[in-house]
Amino acid sequence: MLRRIFSCCLAGALTALALVAAPSAAQAGAPSAPPKIMLFGDSLTQGFNGDWTWRYRVWQSLTEAGQAFDFVGPRNDVVEYTTWKLDSQGYRNPAFDRDHASLAGMKFMSGYYQLASLARSYRPDVVVGLIGVNDLLAGTSVADLEAHWREQIAQARNVDRGVDVVLVPIPETWAAGVVDYNAMLGRLAADLDTATERVTLAPLASLSMWSDTFDYLHPTASGQRKIAASVEGGLAQLGIGSGSAAMAADPADDHQWAPVPSVTVAGGAITVAWSAVTYASSENVWLHDLTAGTSGVQRYVKDTSTTFQGVAGHQYSIWLVPVKGYGAMDTSSLPVEVTA
Structure with a gap:
């Protein structure tokens, strides 16, 4: 680590006596x-x-x-x-x-x-x-x-x-x-x-x-x-950092790393669509029935749309969670609310 500072030590050994009175770079600040x-x-x-x-x-x-x-x-x-x-x-x-x-x-x-x-x-x-x-x-x-x-x-x-x-x-x-x-x-x-x-x-x-x-x-x-x-x-172990510093918490999810869902309703069928992205291989599509208080999810949807069968008159909240491989990313889209 400190080799840059001391790289000249061996070369200067023969003149060490002449340099005794001179302050080192560290001493000089x-x-x-x-x-x-x-x-x-x-x-x-x-x-x-x-x-x-x-x-x-x-x-x-x-x-x-x-x-x-x-x-x-x-x-x-x-x-x-x-x-x-x-x-x-x-x-x-x-x-x-x-x-x-x-x-x-x-x-x-x-x-x-x-x-x-x-x-x-x-x-x-x-x-x-x-x-x-x-x-x-x-x-x-x-x-x-x-x-x-x-x-x-x-x-x-x-x-x-x-x-x-x-x-x-x-x-x-x-x-x-x-x-x-x-x-x-x-x-x-x-x-x-x-x-x-x-x-x-x-x-x-x-x-x-x-x-x-x-x-x-x-x-x-x-x-x-x-x-x-x-x-x-x-x-x-090399004197860089303490090795024990706590990593700061991440900022609140700004929802920028999840595609924005668009929702269309035809009768009881609720179709959710989104744009393809290069940072995720699939999407978990969540649907929360606000009327009944129940939730469901379609996992690992590789296409850019999927359809749920809703209940007439029920209100739903729908959002996307991008997935890499089998791992859901730590982000989600903002929810979209619709009524079947």
Whole structure:
């Protein structure tokens, strides 16, 4: 972390006696540059449109705690969920430092981005690496991934002396090979960690497959918070943040991330229609019978319309909840009221 300040120590050893009387930059009160942090990974890190992303959560928590830092990397986008198009800026809240070095679908062994070239271009003080699940799902062995980590860290250190690395365990422990991979990361950190070039292991984010992911792999809003807490724990080991800062509550739902329903009534048939969106794969369509005090829902509607059979004279309130995979997003449309 502080290698920029002390990088000249060895070169200046022979003239140390002549410099004894000179105040150091720290003694003189000269501010040091905020640490540059590069978030390196795949779709778990990049995220999708309509997501907060765990990157936002880390930024939010560190910023609110007063920690100065700078995210760096070649990208600042998320992926469109239904099309997998890159370069989307469809963050749930785009008002944060969005720079990163992650790419959806990327494998660690053969990915488009490699640590050595990233380190050469962006000179990060810290690399946060959450990657490898795509390799494991494709059958790559843990031994091969360990060898690649060793090679990549050595190359990054060669071009960017003093770079620190935070290894983030893959949180989807139910996926094949993940438990062994995470254990390997712990051994790797213990083996490669030095006083001047740290390698730390972040705590494991304990995700629930059903509530913290929306497709057995990618995190929901709750999963993103848990991964962010894991990353903060790793950064705290390097003196960046406390690792225990509480993340602020989200603002009230502004209903902007749910399509607006339109409703038509023909006899007792109530037809609900909406525009297609790229951030959700289906919609949960809720219908509350205000007259009877009962509710119903049609789940995972992949079309852009559906029909309910209402009761003549009954008043209904209807709203939409967008769904990624099997996970309902933490937003909804404003309700529309009609009478059958």
